[in-house]
Amino acid sequence: MKRRIVAHQVADQLFAAEAAIDSALSAVASLTAMLPTARIDANLSAVVGQNVIDRTTETIVALAEARRGIVETHRELHEVQHQIGLGAIALGGVDKPEENLARPRGRLRVAASARRPEAA
Numbered sequence: 034m035k036r037r038i039v040a041h042q043v044a045d046q047l048f049a050a051e052a053a054i055d056s057a058l059s060a061v062a063s064l065t066a067m068l069p070t071a072r073i074d075a076n077l078s079a080v081v082g083q084n085v086i087d088r089t090t091e092t093i094v095a096l097a098e099a100r101r102g103i104v105e106t107h108r109e110l111h112e113v114q115h116q117i118g119l120g121a122i123a124l125g126g127v128d129k130p131e132e133n134l135a136r137p138r139g140r141l142r143v144a145a146s147a148r149r150p151e152a153a
Contacts, residue, residue: 040119047110051103058096065089 068086072079114120 036117036119040114040117043110047103047107051100051107054096054100054103058093058100061089061092061096065093 065086068082068089072082
């Protein structure tokens with residue numbers, strides 16, 4: 034029971050971290066997008082503020098890397114979840130891409146997604 038409680042606490046913190054990174058990425062992207070318009074509206078030369086755009090785009094790259102890292106953390110925590118015997122516990126409320134596929138209609142069917150047994 035304690036593992037389940039701790040797993041939920043870890044999951045809550047993971048989801049908070051994912052949301053924080055996405056929020057920061059969105060905010061910096063919005064800032065970067067508004068800078069050229071602000072320069073034009075202020076009737077300034079294109080050379081003014083170029084270093085600011087350089088820094089905000091570098092920040093976007095850094096946040097994208099942080100997002101990649103937290104996604105990998107999520108995957109690795111999923112593995113740990115199975116290793117400690119909590120594989121059947123649903124810890125996330127967000128649809129994953131595999132879970133969000135449209136159901137085919139007519140005679141077509143989705144092929145099994147499970148791995149094929151390896152040859153001995």
